[in-house]
Amino acid sequence: MTVQCEVRADGARLVVSTSGRLQLADVVPLRDRLLKCLAEQPDALLIDLAGLEVDQPPALDAFTVVLRQAARWPGTPVLLCSPAGNTRQHLLQLPLFDDLAAAYAHLGDDHRAIPLISEDLLPVSGATRHARDVATEACLLWELPDLVAPASLIVTELVANVIDHAHTMMSLRISLRSKHLHLAVRDGTPRPPEPGGPDEPASAAGRGLLLVSSVADTWGWLPSEGGKVVWASLLRP
Structure with a gap:
């Protein structure tokens, strides 16, 4: 380069x-x-x-x-x-x-941070439950009760994908933007995310990223330093 x-x-x-x-x-x-x-x-x-x-x-x-x-x-x-x-x-x-x-x-001079909740998670089955709790807390804190269910489902699948495929520590980040609620999970492997599906091992009760695709307004992934970020967005009501 x-x-x-x-x-x-x-x-x-x-x-x-x-x-x-x-x-x-x-x-x-x-x-x-x-x-x-x-x-x-x-x-x-x-x-x-x-x-x-x-x-x-x-x-x-x-x-x-x-x-x-x-x-x-x-x-x-x-x-x-x-x-x-x-x-x-x-x-x-x-x-x-x-x-x-x-x-x-x-x-401009407005340096106010974008509302953000972040949690580091171990790749264990209990991480999906904790991720749902964090998503629920974020939606209620930001007065988005209608997004509790889809946000909880999405973070469950993103975290489950790391547990089943990446097997690394992960960071869950939920941020509030002007038009969307952004949900992202960062893991420690650069490999593209696995689509998963209903026949996956049920180590984290995950049903795959195909479910994320059906619920999210948009989703995708990006390489990051030391791994990747898989993200999804929900349109705010």
Whole structure:
């Protein structure tokens, strides 16, 4: 990969500074690096392109993929910052800011954290019951009683999938966004999630991610540092 990415945290926001000469060979590693940043569920992801030179313009599709994924989950605003020059000319179809200062001005000074409940869980059968309790608590706390049942079902399946397939510690994160309730489970293996199904071993009483697909408004997964995040969203009433 000829492009370098320096990532730093600014409170609950992440800032990625890119540099180097962007080529088609960089698309996959650059995309995956930025998706891993999204998997951290920051309040905002700012991408500084000031140090980037574009050798092959089609490689800029990496940013389009990241913007599309952010719109699906976790709803994180992604702000591309590019001064006047060659790179900016190739990105005119995307929302752009002149520099990081302009992006920060757009976000404003409101650093209030997005409502979030997080729990670390062991890969044991009791984890599914605890996950349901956490989901119920979150929905009632945020006055979303109609989402208690679907949220509880989804976290049961996400946690059961880790127990049956990943066998690692996991982190359950439930966050409240403007239009959706987001539910995510992070585990310690980069392997794609197993679909599962009714014939799976009943170690966690799970019925598979096919059930998640039928209940959630949308769902998917992303690579993360040291593993992956499987997520689902429910539309708020």
